[in-house]
Amino acid sequence: MISHNTFTTENVVLLGNSGVGKTYFLERYLNKASANFNPSYAVGVELRHIDMLYHGYKVTYKLWDTTGQQQHDEISKIYIRNQRCFVILYDVSNKE
Numbered sequence: 001m002i003s004h005n006t007f008t009t010e011n012v013v014l015l016g017n018s019g020v021g022k023t024y025f026l027e028r029y030l031n032k033a034s035a036n037f038n039p040s041y042a043v044g045v046e047l048r049h050i051d052m053l054y055h056g057y058k059v060t061y062k063l064w065d066t067t068g069q070q071q072h073d074e075i076s077k078i079y080i081r082n083q084r085c086f087v088i089l090y091d092v093s094n095k096e
Contacts, residue, residue, distance in 0.1 A: 007058045007060070009059070009061075010060075010061050010085060012064065012086070012087060013064045013087070014026070015066060015087070016088060017094075019091070020090055020091045021091075022089050026048055026063060030063075045066050046064075049062055049063070
């Protein structure tokens with residue numbers, strides 16, 4: 001059995017258009033925010049952390065909440081480069 005002291009960090013980048021709920025998703029998952037929670041829009045990139053045990057490893061997930069606004073595309077691209085894990089969120093009611 002691997003010691004719980006074994007430590008690793010993984011980056012997780014949230015992607016999606018503006019207003020699809022990336023920040024809301026993080027607040028509901030990390031902070032158990034109420035369903036009525038109304039977050040402000042992310043500006044640029046926001047970083048959150050969560051520590052978990054996974055198969056005996058202590059893993060810190062760095063959750064990068066990127067803005068979906070086009071004027072910040074270049075900033076978001078910097079955080080996307082060379083990452084291995086993405087969560088793509090989209091609005092199923094938007095036909096565009």
